[in-house]
Amino acid sequence: MYIEPFGIEMWMNEFEDHCKYNLAETCIKSMTISELLTLSGRNENITEELSKMKMTYGEITGSKRLRSQIASLFAKQTSENVMVTHGAIGANSLVYNSLVNKGDKVVSILPTYQQHYSIPESLGADLHILKIEPENNFLPDLSKLKQLINDNTKLIALNNPNNPTGSLMGKEMLTEIVSYARSCGAFIVCDEVYRGTNQSNPEYGTSIVDLYEKGISTGSMSKTYSLAGLRLGWITANPEVLQNVFIHRDYNTISVGILDDYFAAIALESREKIAIRNTKIIRDNLSILDNWVSNEPNISYIKPKAGTTALLKYDFDIPSRDFCIKILEKTGVLFAPGSAMEMEGWVRIGYANDPKILTEGLKKVSEYLPKFK
Numbered sequence: 001m002y003i004e005p006f007g008i009e010m011w012m013n014e015f016e017d018h019c020k021y022n023l024a025e026t027c028i029k030s031m032t033i034s035e036l037l038t039l040s041g042r043n044e045n046i047t048e049e050l051s052k053m054k055m056t057y058g059e060i061t062g063s064k065r066l067r068s069q070i071a072s073l074f075a076k077q078t079s080e081n082v083m084v085t086h087g088a089i090g091a092n093s094l095v096y097n098s099l100v101n102k103g104d105k106v107v108s109i110l111p112t113y114q115q116h117y118s119i120p121e122s123l124g125a126d127l128h129i130l131k132i133e134p135e136n137n138f139l140p141d142l143s144k145l146k147q148l149i150n151d152n153t154k155l156i157a158l159n160n161p162n163n164p165t166g167s168l169m170g171k172e173m174l175t176e177i178v179s180y181a182r183s184c185g186a187f188i189v190c191d192e193v194y195r196g197t198n199q200s201n202p203e204y205g206t207s208i209v210d211l212y213e214k215g216i217s218t219g220s221m222s223k224t225y226s227l228a229g230l231r232l233g234w235i236t237a238n239p240e241v242l243q244n245v246f247i248h249r250d251y252n253t254i255s256v257g258i259l260d261d262y263f264a265a266i267a268l269e270s271r272e273k274i275a276i277r278n279t280k281i282i283r284d285n286l287s288i289l290d291n292w293v294s295n296e297p298n299i300s301y302i303k304p305k306a307g308t309t310a311l312l313k314y315d316f317d318i319p320s321r322d323f324c325i326k327i328l329e330k331t332g333v334l335f336a337p338g339s340a341m342e343m344e345g346w347v348r349i350g351y352a353n354d355p356k357i358l359t360e361g362l363k364k365v366s367e368y369l370p371k372f373k
């Protein structure tokens with residue numbers, strides 16, 4: 001089966017370990033296990049608890065303890081609606097491989113995480129792209145979306161909050177999209193891996209699965225919870241969808257690691273504390289970025305409303321890949337080129353890493369930018 005190479009993952013594989021200031025990374029400053037245990041008050045007896053664990057496959061769809069924690073991230077879901085996966089990347093892959101057949105009409109926004117259009121395309125879907133544009137604050141133009149949907153539409157793929165733009169669809173917009181999907185019985189798959197990272201709204205964010213009976217939400221511990229090393233994600237959907245996914249999951253997952261499951265449960269049980277830590281990081285860091293952008297005459301952006309990334313528009317006449325490589329060579333700062341996500345002329349910054357790395361990295365870039373003139 002042919003599949004398009006995954007632009008952003010290839011870029012990260014090539015350069016992530018060769019930079020001094022990683023401003024391409026999309027996690028909120030990752031935690032150590034020690035930080036997690038301190039934050040959750042579990043430092044004592046942990047070694048004893050871990051050493052007693054029998055290294056079996058564990059509960060196949062994820063432990064009840066973990067699934068009930070994941071279910072509690074939603075307004076109307078129970079553990080029966082949750083399936084644990086290898087990261088959100090495993091969740092997305094399973095969902096498309098389970099639902100999309102050759103010839104099925106799939107509508108995806110762009111830019112987005114490439115899985116959402118390249119996997120359906122590789123499965124032979126009749127793919128339709130809706131570009132989200134800076135003129136519309138990187139939100140979907142609903143009249144254009146409506147035109148793309150007809151009785152044959154099998155699935156609509158969203159990513160909310162959006163990587164790379166940092167745009168955020170609220171309940172009203174999602175409800176409108178649900179009404180289009182319901183009119184033709186289409187599924188809505190919404191990658192919600194950045195859910196809970198809003199800049200101003202105190203709410204956690206509306207999930208598609210709470211709005212729509214054919215809504216499917218994917219998420220993980222990687223971004224909002226700063227624990228990408230667990231490689232733990234989930235699919236939240238109605239049991240019928242999950243049964244179908246399960247047939248595929250048996251072939252490529254069996255279960256997730258029980259240590260991953262265990263630490264994820266501890267983290268979600270302490271999620272208010274993680275939220276306090278992480279909200280501070282993303283809000284403080286965005287104000288550092290915002291200040292930097294407003295002082296850079298050749299850089300502009302649409303200020304993100306959520307997530308951990310933003311697209312920066314530069315007005316130099318150079319392809320984004322060359323621009324990023326030059327900056328990396330001369331300053332040690334890693335951005336991600338727009339060309340890796342079909343957004344030539346832009347670069348993506350991940351601004352939620354360590355504030356010191358962000359501040360120093362941006363300073364280095366400022367010193368070098370005049371050389372592009």
Ligand SMILES: Cc1ncc(COP(=O)(O)O)c(C=O)c1O
Nearest residue numbers: 087088089113163193220222233
């Ligand atoms: C939108 C989106 N979905 C999914 C993933 C994969 O995340 P995970 O680490 O949970 O597999 C990423 C990672 O960058 C992402 O940005």
